Amino acid sequence: MEVEGGSRSAGAGEDRTIPIQSGQPMAFFQFTQQNLPACKPVLTPAWVITACLLMGFIFIPIGLVTLRASHSVIEIVDQYDTECVPEVHKYMKAPIYIYYQLDNYYQNHRRNQIPNVVGFCLCICFDSKLTPRYLPESNHGLPIVPCGLIAWSFFNDTFKFIRERTELMVNRKNIAWKSDRDHKFGKQVYPFNFQNGTFTGGGSLDPSIPLSDQEDLIVWMRTAALPSFRKLYGRIEEDLDEGDLLEVHVMNNYNTYSFGGKKKLVLSTLSWLGGKNDFPGLAYVFIGCSSIIISIVFMLLHVKNPRAYGETAYLSWNRKSISG
């Protein structure tokens, strides 16, 4: 091959210039010759060890901070049937968020989603073409607002919190997403013809309040992703002290017994990260520690059994001749 070297090298210089002179930009020429300037990182042990260590040093602090945030959250979970007396075991600073939790409840079932018109229907809900088939009932062809199975199965348990015989104020405003209130659920749309057939599903709505103000409905309408889910009920805007006994008056309307679903009431404070969940913190710490261990193991292996990088003895033909 080198035979041509001499003649080629003389000619090659010219070759290279021809296309450029003929008006093509240099970059395009480099592109067609697959000769663009490129960075070719090589994964040397130094890189591996540095990357792992760096990862460890970033992940562990994040994990610890996250864990701390999670631990700062106080959460009371209480399953209720008829009565529910959660005990505050630690001081809870306001606002305290109240959730109801349903287990083994498939709000994410596809049948719920089939006329995927949740928001749509609620705003301009007078297009009867969209509704008939999946509505539980349509009374004499009249439209139903709000429509859809999810609305029909509206959760309607209510809770009243009494601490030492005084009722705690539960703020039930601002529990839904702002965009839902402002854009999806019409301000001029009022419940109409809802839950008034022979077969009633979940809760009913006050027909005098526009949908955009029915925040518990809006929260319910947000499809839960998993069969076990919490939904925001309201907020207690008073601090709760350790040892406080809360008496919860439950209006147990919603039927979960027929399919073995569980209902729970959750009281929880929040951190900057949200609710109580140790998983992310633990995961971060675990991954951080693992990567440091990996880097140490890698370092040890490398010290014990170093491979000179770019060492030619590792080329297959050399290895073959060694073994052969």
Place this chain on the structure above:
Amino acid sequence: MVESSGRTKGKLRWSKLYSFSCFRATTGDVQELIGQPGFSRVVFGNEPQLHKTKPFKYTNNYVSTTKYNVVTFLPIALFEQFRRVANLYFLLTACLSVVNLAPYSPSSLIAPLVFVVGISMLKEAVEDWQRFLQDLSVNNRSVKTHLGNGIFVDKLWKELCVGDVVRVSKDEYFPSDLLLLSSSYEDGVCYVETMNLDGETSLKIKRCLETTLGVNEEKEFTRFKASIRCEDPNPNLYTFVGNLEFENRSYPLCPAQVLLRDSKLRNTDYIYGVVIFSGHDTKAVRNSTRSPSKRSRIERKMDYIIYLLFSILVLISFISSIGSALVLKYDMVKWWYLHLQNDDRYFNPSNPVVSAILQFIRALILYGYLIPISLYVSIEVVKVLQAMLINKDIEMYDEVTCKSVKARTSNLNEELGQVEMILSDKTGTLTCNQMEFRKCSIAGISYGGDINEVDLAASRRMNADVEAYRFSVHDSDTTSQSYEMFEFSVADINAQKAAPGGHEDMAIPILENSKISNVRKETFIKGFNFRDDRLLNKNWIHKSNSNDMTMFFRVMALCHTGIPVEDDHTDKLKYEAESPEEVAFLIASQEFGFQFCRRAQSTMVLKEVDPSSGKEMEREYKLLNLLEFSSSRKRMSVIVSDEDGQIFLLCKGADSIIFSRLGENGRSYQQETTSHLSSYAEDGLRTLAFAYRKLEEGEYQHWNLIFTKAKTTVGPQREELLEKASEMIEKDLILLGVAAVEDKLQKGVPECIDKLAQAGLKIWLLTGDKKETAINIGFACSLLRQDIKQFDISMSKEVESNNQLQAMKAEVLEKIGSSYQLMCEESNKDSPFSLVIDGKALEIALRNDVKDQFLQLAVNCASVICCRVSPKQKALITRLVKKYTGKTTLAIGDGANDVGMIQEADIGVGISGMEGMQAVMASDFSLPQFRFLERLLIVHGHWCYKRISKMVLYFVYKNIAFGLTLFYYELYTSFSGEVLYDDWYMVMFNVMLTSLPVISLGVFEQDVSSDLCLQLLTANLLHSAMQQFPALYRQGQKNVYFSWSRIIGWILNGVVASLVIFLSNIYILSPTAFRENGQVSDIAHLGAITYTCIIWTVNCQMALVITHFTWIQHLFIWGSILLWYTFLFLYGALPPDYSHRTFHLLLEAVGPAPLYWMVTLLVVIVSLLPYFLHIAIQRSFFPMDDHVIQEMKYYRKDVTENQIWLREQHNSQIMTQIGFSARVDARVQAFRGQLHQRKILIQRSVTNSPIYK
């Protein structure tokens, strides 16, 4: 010189020049067949109008090589498309979507399918269109055709029909199979070049029937009428049975009268012929086979991956449907909130089986993301781009022909990286079909011999070692030999320095070629590449043995069948002769001062230099007899008498034949000549020995009587008598010397073969040419060398003449058997073997019951040369080799005779340099020159292989990582078939968010770059690292990057990624609040966050896969991620009617939540960790070749440690057995051996000497 123009030729009666008739009379028995089935064709010569009606209506002369026509394109192309499993699956899903069973909208399923199929079909259409254009240009060539009344007009080829009389002029192709009627020569012969049919370079002589000799004027054709009865169209090139009825008499016809399409008229001004077979009936077209659509190995394996994925798909769909049915039957009925009714087909509690089936179908489509539909589109796009880059590569641009490499189908780019076997044609592919006079040995002295290239290279390498060697040898042992050796190499170096433009530095490795200086010669004479001042410029007349020299040159100038042609520009003549080798001799003799200037009927005129005076004078020689060359005689003689009446027999021929006919007094130079001969042969030169004999008048007269009598004999014993007669006179010869001509190799061929051999490729030479020529070329290309054991399988004469199948088979089998046994015995010695087989033997060897043994032997040989093979055999060998070895084969050729092989091989490469286009038309890649094959395979092939395989694996990974999350989510929705993601996310996934990085991988990835090497000391070398380490290519041959273990590995990687992504999201986001305002995540949030993780993961995975980042890769990878956020933002900004759940998702809900970003970081890191660890461990502890070379480049070792770099280059080459370097290695070994022995000898003598004691 005026009379020696073209016209003179026409007046010659060539038949008289030849004392042997070329053709035996046809035997009568086959004639009886005419009229029988299979021999029923009737042609009315010069009456084409009779062929307008049945039953004599034959096909017209239009030849089409296209795959489709307007009508058949759609059905056939569609059928081809839906032979791909995946396409069929997507067609099915599209159909289902129309009947409302699919989870997605019909348009989102149909559009990509139409796109994929459309692009592929468009590609097919464009390729076929090109074929059509090519056909058009062939069909629109024109030929002079008889219109009537002796008027000839131009007619397009395609309009020609059977019965037409045509006139074909010199150097034109025959438009169809013609029956030769007459030619410009009085005796009705013409010369035909059949290179396109059988690859043979020497011209073939055709001869018309005596009865039609007279019709050689245009006006004669007014009343000419003849009818021809002959065989039906068939593909057999060498047979023809028919008879001509002319003037109420019937004459038998034989192949000698038939001019075949695709062959070319040479050395003859014009011929008249009548069309007997046209268009698709012609033998050449019958010989061609339809071009099959080829698929690469990776693509075929990809089908299996698709099957695998499809079975995973079916499995999880099955799980889903069963799960769904169980839930429906036992649980769902209790779920009042779903308000189950019998109206819903999917959830019909009264009929769970139907629901399960429907769910199954739905799930099949839902999880369709496991089957990467966009893979096909991406691969098509990538391959087109790759092909474009291949076409644009300036390193593969031929300045001479202004052509560049063309990938004619882009289907096979990656297959180029896996080739293990190259089947090459010779003429026009390796050689340029041009002979050059290179060397000669006259009277025992060799002339024109620059130092043998191999020796030069070997000594150069020794030189590098000698220093070290000298020190290792004891001071006292510095043998004369090693000193001599050192001197020798120094001398070379000096010579090299002195050469114009020679290399100054000596660090140039192994391969150095003295040919460079030849290229730069100021005056270049075609066919004459000889530099030796001793002979040129008439210097030879001062030599002592000028008499021998004169005789030598006379033999060269007189013993031939050539004729001079005028060259307008100079006083030098050009020559035409039957074989290019004779032309080379004539040109050489002209250069030496023996210009052959005229040939008359029985005289030859030379303008020769008189050695005594040094003046030029014309001399006339009387040509008394000409004993023609034939392959069995292997010699040719002329008997001439000079002006003084002295009679000479001048003879040239194969050395063995000549040597056996030397007289006692003629052997004076035999020993030297023999040694020269072997060195010439080693260099791949074709040699002919020259000898002469002086005849006494009486002796000649006596012999001439016998000879004339033999000549006039009619009957079977004629041949024998002539043979005997010539034996009588061609004896007691006096050896003059040998001349060596080089069948000129194309530029860069030996080096290219060398590199390819280092890359682990085996090269088989398949040629239609003679065995000797083939072997010469084998030597010239270093496919053969003297120290390789050569098996020669050919039929012995007796067996061949008996033509008995059993005996032939027995002989071939015996030869194969013994060769194989020998091979087995010596296999441990690591010595290579080569195999030479000729067409006849091959025919037997390729029979079903013999082929296994043959292939077993052939495959184990380092090189195989098949000579005298027909186009069909070439194709057959290719097919058998492909099938037997299961390895990727590449066939390369330039002529129509290679078409079969090109189509049969996994990759067909056509050489586009020559005028014939058939090979290029049938090929997958066309190269202007053979030498570009190296870069095409080793650089582009390797890259494309790696790119495509990485790309496919990544696609599999990507789709598994994404598709499985859909399935996992099903487990949480009671198998109801709910989708976690928005429809638009799904559409975007393959189309926008992950496609561009893959394409950039497929187009730009380079494991080892082709950067010009920056070696300071060898600034002359402009070769990529890849070309320096052809051994990297073996990765492709072993299919390292697309092995099942890798495929499974990537699938597992995808599974791990999908699990990590899904589970982390589920556990982190549920059920507690994910923001400080207390909101919990719903299905939209979980979907968006999970999807973000997927986009990050697959794109970062891409960044880990890529080893070569240009700004394009960066742009695509990071741009894709950015694009996702942009998309999410814009989609969310749409009114809720359009954006549904995604409304204000990013800005309001997800973006401000710190947990969202933490999840992303965590998931990306965790899901990439396994792969990262894998590559870190692999690189650190089990590095592969490309890793090490990357590292060497990275640390710039090529610059700082030049020696190592060079040494590695050398080491990587060591394993080869054929090629130039291997030859050099062998030579160095031999030198070392000698040196060592000498050393031992001296040592012994020293230690034994009394002084030492």
